[in-house]
Amino acid sequence: MTKIEKIVLSYSGGLDTSIILKWLQEVYGCEVVTFTADLGQGEELEPARAKAEMSGVKDIRIVDLREEFVSDFVFPMLRANALYEGQYLLGSSIARPLIAKRLVGIAREVGADAIAHGATGKGNDQIRFELAINALDPSLKVIAPWRQWNIRSRTQLLEYAEKHHIPVPSDKRGEAPFSIDANLLHTSTEGKILENPAEVAPDHVYQRTVDPLDAPDAPEIITIGFEAGDPVSVNGKSMTPAALLSELNGLGGRHGVGRLDLVENRFIGMKSRGIYETPGGTILLAAHRGIESITLDRAAAHLKDEIMPRYAELIYNGFWFAPEREMLQALIDQSQAFVSGEVTVRLYKGSASVISRTSPWSLYSADLVTFEESAVAYDHRDAEGFIRLNGLRLKSWAARNGR
Structure with missing residues (x-):
């Protein structure tokens, strides 16, 4: 075992990372610093502090990253209209580089020589975390317990928790929980019955959106203002990036907007099935394309659509800090200089439909197209x-x- 002096752990306070914290302390016998990112996951984070304290952690970091997450990661991705495999709004993928960035920053601050994460050996997140760390500070060692310990299943994980008196949370039905990731952009749910793509997802899987069949019978009309490609207001009220996305999450969730049942191709080589809820992001994607439709030149718009799948794939595969993603971002951002104005969207029974758009920089000419x-x-x-x-x-x- 490589000698490690100090570890910074990406710590949620959930079952997996609580077990990993205990395992790191046992195996490496060194100080572990925990870092919990507040990305708007919609849950109280102080219990994570309490759990870390109970495990003997002296340096506990809980950092509010909501504004940075939306302004510096979600909005740049939105400018590209990014969708992985034509459907997925990349809610988990775009959070990982920010978490990795802060992990590296804390490691440098406290003099740690290693970073640990709770991503499994089958998933995409291990790649996203570690590629980001490689790009930001290749001198840091990475510890991935799921690739090192002899725990090979959820059942064995629960047995380890019981042996070490680690509390196991339960879902709404009193069972061990689904694998859930949440932040201000989305929630994703995997595991259990969802591992069979032939099974219909049960209603209790959904957390942020009502069933479109149960949504209000009357549509709701909203107006979103844009400046240089980024949303800045809802219904005429200026908002910070995080507040704006949170507002749209509430509006979209009430109308059942943003549900996705997806079988996707993981970078590591297997297919997986997940339930995603991205109400605010779905509204913003429709609205952004709406404002671009009148402000972007045809060739520029078509070029953006050509590079979008590549850009989305880079984010999904963990290459946010790679030079090719930064090159594409520069091209995308250049296109957004005149993408300003207002878009009106109708929310109704699971849909977000653009019904009007206006801009002082519009390229649309009624005189040219009129009959x-x-x-x-x-x-x-x-x-x-x-x-x-x-x-x-x-x-x-x-x-x-x-x-």
């Missing part, structure tokens, strides 16, 4: 030459093929 007589000079006969030139190669192709 009525227009003061703008447009000669319809110009289209004939345009079509003829674009059809030239098709005529040659058809002639060769004997059509």
